[in-house]
Amino acid sequence: MKLVRMVLYCAVLMAIAVAPAWGTLFSQTQTPNVGLNSGNATSNLVWDFTGQPGWLSGVSGTMDVISITVTYTFSSYSGTGDTWQSRFLNYAQAQSNPATAAGTFWLQPATNASASPSPHAVTFTNGQGDGSGNTLTNALILNDGGRFWTRVARNGGDFTFVSMTVDINADPIPSVPEPATFVLLGSALIGLGLVRRRHNR
Secondary structure: OHHHHHHHHHHHHHHHHOOEEEEEEEEEEEOOOEEEOOOOOEEEEEEEOOOOOOHHHHHOOOOOEEEEEEEEEEEOOOOOOOEEEEEEEOHHHHHHOHHHOOEEEEEEOHHHOEOOOOOEEEEEEOOOEOOOOOEHHHHHHHOOOOEEEEEEEEEEOOEEEEEEEEEEEEEEEEOOOOHHHHHHHHHHHHHHHHHHHHHHO
16 A cells, blocks of 8 residues: 555656646736727737747747737627727837838738627637738747737727737646756655565565
């Protein structure tokens, strides 16, 4: 029985040692709370994730960023006719003039822009295309390695753009065991050997 317990103990140690680290790396929320109507058709937001761990190497595919989840919250939908779209903007161009900046990735394309239940969340993975020949990875690299603009534009109707959240999600990567873990595991194995030797006697 002691032998079985020791084996299980070692198995638990190994599972802890190689447990993957994953989930949301970092998140930002902005609350423009702006009405989108015929007089004000767009809302531009600037996002800055520079300095966050894993960003630069992550978007180039060498670390742990694998997807971005964008969540929109709207209010005051009037029903049929409320339509919108959203995209990443070219950061350098948007700094000069957001109104004429080129889009580098469609988050909510014009072909799928009918009013959706609020909140509306959409997730894109690295390398995924937006239907216009652009990939998320390339769009993020183009947008200055952690700084980018987003635009939400009204196509029709009259409603309020309440908030937008951008979550940077992580890849489940096995962590590297620390030296202390190996010492603990080694001690357990030695103990297992002693118990087995005594049991054989």
